[in-house]
Amino acid sequence: MYFTQVYVNFRLQLYILHVYCSDLVTPPPLPCLVQSHEMWWGTLGTVRPFPNFNSEKDAREIQTALESKASDVNTLVRILTNRNNAQRQSIAESYHNLTQKELCPALKKALSGGLEQVMLGLMMTPSQFDAHRLRQSMEGIGTDEESLLAVLCTKSPQQLKDATIAYKQEFGRYLENDLISETSKDFTKLVLAILKKEELNSKEMVDYQLIDQDVKALNDAVNGKKKDPAPWIQVLTTRDSNHLNRVLSRLEDLRGETVDKTVQSHFSGDLRLGFRTLVGSIPSIPLFLAQRLHSNIKKGSLVQGILISHSEEDLLCVRIEYRKLTNISLYSTLQKEYKGEMQQALLALCRSEDL
Secondary structure, eight states, X not given: OOOXXXXXXXXXXXXXXXXXXXXXXXXXXXXXXHHTHHHHHSOOSSOOOOTXXXXXXXXXXXXXXXXXXXXXXXXXXXXXXXXXXXXXXXXXXXXXXXXSSOHHHHHHHHXXXXXXXXXXXXXXXXXXXXXXXXXXXXXXXXXXXXXHHHHHTTSOHXXXXXXXXXXXXXXXXOHHHHHHHHOOHHHHHHHHHHHTOOOXXXXXXXXXXXXXXXXXXXXXXXXXXXXXOHHHHHHHTSSOHHHHHHHHHHHHHHHTSOHHHHHHHXXXXXXXXXXXXXXXXXXXXHHHHHHHHXXXXXXXXXXXXXXXXXXXTXXXXXXXXXXXXXXSXXXXXXXXXXXXXXXXXXXHHHOSOOO
């Protein structure tokens, strides 16, 4: 179970070529693809920089679309889902220069429901969007621990640092303080450790001695009468995924059971949920997200959160894992589960069918 999965393989490259062929954007010639490796092949997302980008032209089209009697949704979706985040920020600036108004309030006024949330989400920076997802998981009566953990466990240390800064800027509150007030006991320690996670092991070589030490620490922590979550928190939040894959694989061999079963047998409550989520995301974040989509496909806010957040990172990988998991493409599933404008926006982010 715990082996590093290689995603940039021949099948994925075919998918990427398929995406190019099905996009509204004409793909560049092959020599350009080779020469512009970072721009075109450096992402496993479905949303890439739009060639020949003109923010002023896009801003004028959006202004016209918003000022029409019935807002021209097709134009809004076509433009905002075919520009990467940096380009969308430029469009917002050009829109302000053109109209002396902010784009987000204009979108909010013209749109409603799920489509409004998707368009507003696209207009946030990645760190702002992560901050809003974290805040939403803690708002209202009771904390949505599952959603909170899903964001924390699928972001890099740098992304979490950026989200922490954005959280203070957006809400005037400290993320760490809110996490402390919304959680308790060992679960608080785990959540804060994930938020501040640092990969302290060397990535340049396989440290077999440290692997053995970590396996022993995890095993010893659940062998006594009183289970000790501290070694689990420490190991799982201070090592990189390649190291942890080896550690967890060795632990499974040692105990003769899956790590998930070990966690379920020896921990309880929110702490058990936290460990299960963290352990489940370590082998493959795309697989973890595909499983989450499959289990919650009717929850529009969750689906749009994953699609927006990962559209420029690894959504192609999520699509592949979803297809392998369900034998149905994510694109076809979205077509079936959603209708109208919301369907249009989600399909635009998903981008294309996987056969």
